[in-house]
Amino acid sequence: MATQAVKRGVVAALVVIGIALWLTAAFLMAQSVQNSARFSALHVWILLINAAGLVTLIVLIAARILRLVRAWRARAIGSRLEARMVWTFGALAIVPIFVLFYFSVEFINRGIDSWFHVEVRQGLEDALSLSRAAFDVRMRESLERTQFIAREVEQSDRNLINVVSQLRPGVGASELTVFGGSGRILATSSERRDDFLPLRPSTEIVWQVRQGRPYVNLEPIAGGGYFIRAAVAIGAANASSEQRLLQAVYPVEGRLGELADTVETAYQDYAEKARLREPLKTSFKLTLTLVLMMATFAALYGAFWAARRLVQPIQSLVKGTRAVAQGDLDTRLPLTSHDELGMLVHSFNDMTKRLLRARSDAQQSQAAVEAERANLAVILARLSTGVISLQPDLSVRTVNQAAIAILSGDGGDPGLRGESDLIGKSLDAAAAGAPLFEQFVLVCRTHLEHGEAEWREQIALSSDTARRTLICACTALPGEAERPSGYVLVFDDITALLQAQRDAAWGEVARRLAHEIKNPLTPIRLSAERLRHKLLEGMNPNDAQILERATHTIVQQVEAMKEMVNAFSEYARTPKMDLSSFDLNQLVAEVTDLYRAQDRGAHAAQTAKRHLSVILDPQLGEAPGAIEADRGRLRQLLHNLLANACEALEGREEARLQVETRLTIRSGGSVAELIVEDNGPGFAPDVAGRLFDPYVTTKPKGTGLGLAIVKKIIEEHGGKIEAQNVTGNAGESNGARVRVELPLVAANRAAGTRASREAVLEPRRERA
Amino acid sequence: MPGQGGIAATFRRRLVDGVCVWLALTASVHADEDRLSVRSAAIETVQGVLLLNAEFDIVLPEGARRAIRDGVELTLDVDLRLYRERSFWFDDSVASLAQRYEVSFHALTERYVVRNLNSDAQSTYATLEEAVEQLRSIHSLPVLDRSLLDPEERYEARLRAMLDVHTLPGSLRMVLFWTDDWEQHSDWYAWPLKP
Numbered sequence: 001m002a003t004q005a006v007k008r009g010v011v012a013a014l015v016v017i018g019i020a021l022w023l024t025a026a027f028l029m030a031q032s033v034q035n036s037a038r039f040s041a042l043h044v045w046i047l048l049i050n051a052a053g054l055v056t057l058i059v060l061i062a063a064r065i066l067r068l069v070r071a072w073r074a075r076a077i078g079s080r081l082e083a084r085m086v087w088t089f090g091a092l093a094i095v096p097i098f099v100l101f102y103f104s105v106e107f108i109n110r111g112i113d114s115w116f117h118v119e120v121r122q123g124l125e126d127a128l129s130l131s132r133a134a135f136d137v138r139m140r141e142s143l144e145r146t147q148f149i150a151r152e153v154e155q156s157d158r159n160l161i162n163v164v165s166q167l168r169p170g171v172g173a174s175e176l177t178v179f180g181g182s183g184r185i186l187a188t189s190s191e192r193r194d195d196f197l198p199l200r201p202s203t204e205i206v207w208q209v210r211q212g213r214p215y216v217n218l219e220p221i222a223g224g225g226y227f228i229r230a231a232v233a234i235g236a237a238n239a240s241s242e243q244r245l246l247q248a249v250y251p252v253e254g255r256l257g258e259l260a261d262t263v264e265t266a267y268q269d270y271a272e273k274a275r276l277r278e279p280l281k282t283s284f285k286l287t288l289t290l291v292l293m294m295a296t297f298a299a300l301y302g303a304f305w306a307a308r309r310l311v312q313p314i315q316s317l318v319k320g321t322r323a324v325a326q327g328d329l330d331t332r333l334p335l336t337s338h339d340e341l342g343m344l345v346h347s348f349n350d351m352t353k354r355l356l357r358a359r360s361d362a363q364q365s366q367a368a369v370e371a372e373r374a375n376l377a378v379i380l381a382r383l384s385t386g387v388i389s390l391q392p393d394l395s396v397r398t399v400n401q402a403a404i405a406i407l408s409g410d411g412g413d414p415g416l417r418g419e420s421d422l423i424g425k426s427l428d429a430a431a432a433g434a435p436l437f438e439q440f441v442l443v444c445r446t447h448l449e450h451g452e453a454e455w456r457e458q459i460a461l462s463s464d465t466a467r468r469t470l471i472c473a474c475t476a477l478p479g480e481a482e483r484p485s486g487y488v489l490v491f492d493d494i495t496a497l498l499q500a501q502r503d504a505a506w507g508e509v510a511r512r513l514a515h516e517i518k519n520p521l522t523p524i525r526l527s528a529e530r531l532r533h534k535l536l537e538g539m540n541p542n543d544a545q546i547l548e549r550a551t552h553t554i555v556q557q558v559e560a561m562k563e564m565v566n567a568f569s570e571y572a573r574t575p576k577m578d579l580s581s582f583d584l585n586q587l588v589a590e591v592t593d594l595y596r597a598q599d600r601g602a603h604a605a606q607t608a609k610r611h612l613s614v615i616l617d618p619q620l621g622e623a624p625g626a627i628e629a630d631r632g633r634l635r636q637l638l639h640n641l642l643a644n645a646c647e648a649l650e651g652r653e654e655a656r657l658q659v660e661t662r663l664t665i666r667s668g669g670s671v672a673e674l675i676v677e678d679n680g681p682g683f684a685p686d687v688a689g690r691l692f693d694p695y696v697t698t699k700p701k702g703t704g705l706g707l708a709i710v711k712k713i714i715e716e717h718g719g720k721i722e723a724q725n726v727t728g729n730a731g732e733s734n735g736a737r738v739r740v741e742l743p744l745v746a747a748n749r750a751a752g753t754r755a756s757r758e759a760v761l762e763p764r765r766e767r768a
Numbered sequence: 769m770p771g772q773g774g775i776a777a778t779f780r781r782r783l784v785d786g787v788c789v790w791l792a793l794t795a796s797v798h799a800d801e802d803r804l805s806v807r808s809a810a811i812e813t814v815q816g817v818l819l820l821n822a823e824f825d826i827v828l829p830e831g832a833r834r835a836i837r838d839g840v841e842l843t844l845d846v847d848l849r850l851y852r853e854r855s856f857w858f859d860d861s862v863a864s865l866a867q868r869y870e871v872s873f874h875a876l877t878e879r880y881v882v883r884n885l886n887s888d889a890q891s892t893y894a895t896l897e898e899a900v901e902q903l904r905s906i907h908s909l910p911v912l913d914r915s916l917l918d919p920e921e922r923y924e925a926r927l928r929a930m931l932d933v934h935t936l937p938g939s940l941r942m943v944l945f946w947t948d949d950w951e952q953h954s955d956w957y958a959w960p961l962k963p
Contacts, residue, residue: 131876204894218877222890226877264876271839271875279936 018053019298025049026291050290057297064304078315082307089303094296101292108284116274124270127263134256135218139228143216145171146230146248153178153246154235160187174227175199175249178234186244201247205231209245218252220264225257313341320348329356386470388489389477394448395426397486406470406493407437435463440470444489447474453484458494464685469495506694506708507572514569521558521565528554567705571694577630577716584627584634584672584742585616585661591638592659595646612657619663627672627744629717634742637713640706641676641738648680648736655679656735664741671719674740682725682733691723710740717742803827804931806957811925813914820848820865820909824929824954826900832933832950833896836880842871842950843885844903845930848911850961853922862923863912871899923961929954 025046068086071079149167156163160178168176168189177188177198183206188198201209208215208231215231227249234244252260316333323331329352333345377400380387386403390396399422422430427445431437439461447455453476461468472491479485532551536544592614642659649655655678662673683691690696692711697704707723714721719742728734809822826844828836836842846867851859868885874892880899883890893899917923933950 128876202891202893204898217879217892219879219892220874220877220881220890222883222888260876264874267875268839275835275838275840276936 018056021049022053022294025053026287026294050294054290054293054297057294057301061297061300061304064301068304077318078311081314082311085307085310086300086303089306090300093299093303097292097295097299101288104288105285108281108288112277112281112284116277120270121274124263124267128267131260131263135226135228135252135260138250138252139216139218139230142173142228142230142248142250143214143232145173145250146216146232146246147214149173149176149248150232150234150246161189163187165189171248172250173248174251175247177247179245179247181243199229199247199249201231201245205229205247206245209233210243224261225254226252226260228252310341312336313345317344317348320352324352324355329359384492386489386491386493390427390487390489392479392484392486393426394445394487395424396422396430399423399430403491406468406491407431407440408434436461436466436468440472440491443472444474448487453487459491467495468493469498502693510568510572510694514565514572517561518565518569521562525555525558528558567709571705571709571712578632579628580631581626581628582631584629584674585618587631587634588614588616588638588659588661588674591635591642595642595657611655613659615658615660617660617662627742629742633713633716637710637740638674640710641740644706645676645678645680645736649678652680668743670744671741672744674742675737676740677726677735677737679726679735682736683723692721710738714740714742719743803829804929804952804954806927806929806954809925809927809957809959811911811961814908816914818911818914818917820906820911820927822846822906822909822927824904826904826931828896828900829950835933835935835950836871836896837873839873839875841934842900843932843934844869844871845932846906847928847930849926850912851924851926852918853924859924862917865909865911867906867909869903871896871903924958925961926956926958928956 028046068079068083072083149164149171152167153160153163164176164178164187175188175190175192175198178186179201180186183200185198190198201215205215210233212233214233215229217229218226219229220226228251229247229249231245231247234246313333313336320331320333331352332349335342335345335349377398380398380400381402383400384402386406387398387400388396388403389398399419401419404419404422427441431441440459443457443459447457452474454474456471456473459470459472461470470491471494472489475488475490476484477486477488528551532547535547539547592612596612642657645657649657658675658677660673660675660677662675664671664673687696692707694705694708696708711721719740721741722739724737725733726735726737803826805825807823807825809820811818811820813819824844828842832842846865846869848865848867850862850864852862853859866886870883870885872881872883873879873896874881877892879892879894880896881890881892882899882902891902893902931950931952931954935950
């Protein structure tokens, strides 16, 4: 900034000095045209100053023009405005200068020409002639007097010097000299007495006199004034004797001499002026031209300067505006002046300052909002309740992880990947491919399209693989002018809750059945046996046979009922675990051997071709692979599963039953897997979801408690159970598979409790 | 690169030739226009005083004559300088003498006046030729007392003349520098001087 100011100051000083020099030079030049001698010495400098000024200006203007042209070509901001301003200013300044120049030249031409009239010249020449005429009379008189003296001298015998001295005052001559041959002075007399040297006759005079012609002439005196010189021969021209020459000088009285000098001077002056007319005109024009060029170039440069000065703040304003438009709010323009443009610049700076403040405020509040949002997102993510917020057009605004987990099946529907995939999509698009979500959307849409903004409903969703019950509440978000700005759907998966309630209810039923039904069964049986025992003997064979059959049926049915009641009581019984560490493979082998023996025995005839394969993971038998569980209950579990499978395979050709154990490492610890698979008809679709509920069965025989008990045992061990159909390539049911997971160590069973609950959600069938 | 060297040499030779021709031309032009020169000059000693005698060649063109007849002054400047010769340094200026003569036409008397501007002595002549004839020779112009010179030293005299017909005043002459002017300089005329 400081160097800028210094530079500007130096430039300004130089400009001022240059203008002063130029003005002085032009002034001196104008003066010198009038008064030549005084300024001739300065002329070289004057010319040099002018030339230097011109060259400087031309170079400066050329540089400016070059810059402007470049800026124009580059389409720089302000170049067009600057060009137009230069053009306007330049035209405004230069046109008057040229008009002035034209009239000045005309004026000089006419003015100078008007000085030289023919009359003046003629008058001067006449004055000259008049003066000559006046002198001619005197000259003739002087000659006559001289000739008189010459005759006197010739006739006198006296001393020549005395004669001359005597005669001189008489004729009024100031000097009288007699020259002999070869210019020797014979006698002389003069007014002046001291140190007198007579005027010498020139050869011209001598020759003229020698030719017999008397000489008389008027001669100027150096420093003003005239004298008349007359010369005549004394006596006749004589070749033998030496020719004597008398020269007389007569003064011209002062007044006449002065007048003659005036006339002469005036004539000479006029002649000089007439002679200098053309050069003077040329010189004037030249001076004018020089002044014109300087003025023109100075005006042009001034135009550039003024345009630049005007355009610069505009340029910086435009630049600043662009910078602000590109988001650079730190732009501050230098305040150059205090005029309107300065005010504009000031306002601009003020504006950017305010914008900057507003932006930082907005950023702060945005950051606060973001933080709040992040908090909310964390809270929503941790929530096990599903939350979906919708735009008024029913597109998804936000969705939390729990909502996705609830609405996608456990198998993982491909349509529901992450929250970000759903946000912004319409509900239908978001739900596409996820059957549970589609059903959910259908319910919601029905409500919302009927204009119900606030509702609460329990929704049952089901797909091929899953079945869920949701309790869903919808609230409208407050918006403008009675139109909601969106909706919030809050829903909870209450499937497990319902399941638990159902389990509890069944437990209660079983306990009551066991208690209420088991008690009368023994008296009924005893009574029936007593009836038979007492009455059978006194009856005829027909009646006896009827009685025999009836009591047998009663006893048999009571036994069946007892069994059933026992099963119920088994189911309702509070678990009492008898934990021990043992080899699961060994247990499986024992139980499967039993079924293999059965095959060979009773069923051999009917299902000769049933094939039982057992695949045991040897790792399970080792010390670390030993399972810590209630051996007796696991035996029951195996029995139930195998019995269930065998029943499903009854009457089937090429029946196949496979039992497999496997050791699997999970993140929570090692688990033993037990898989029982058959190629029976599979689970019926209508019982899916209630497969492990008690008293759900599709078979004529059975309590419907088989799988319910299995599930109970698994839960007690903190394990997990899945049942699903084995599907062939074409999607047809190709048998059933039940997969059981049991933690190897009892300590891991806490986590398993939840997993066992989830197992309820698996697709199931009922074959118990 | 003989090819390029050849071209460069040719160019240089042509350039030198051109400069020579130009110099010769300007020299000849100057010779043509040589209207003033010192024909002869000598210094004699009379009664212990050095006196200058010199002859000039003066040619006045018709234009100059007409200008003088119209009232323009003609001046002749005679410049004499005496130098003491030095072996290893510039010569020492011992004395200089400048004489200025003026010829002008007096319209009233219709005579040409020749004035010595140094002494203000003047004489008049009926014709310009007579007046100029007076300028052509200088007789016995006292220069220096002989006693001021060292007889052991060697001296050199240099003389030149400048003729000027003042058709334009000084200022206009500067402004209209391209117009024909009658200013003439003679070359220096130098000769050894033995005191």
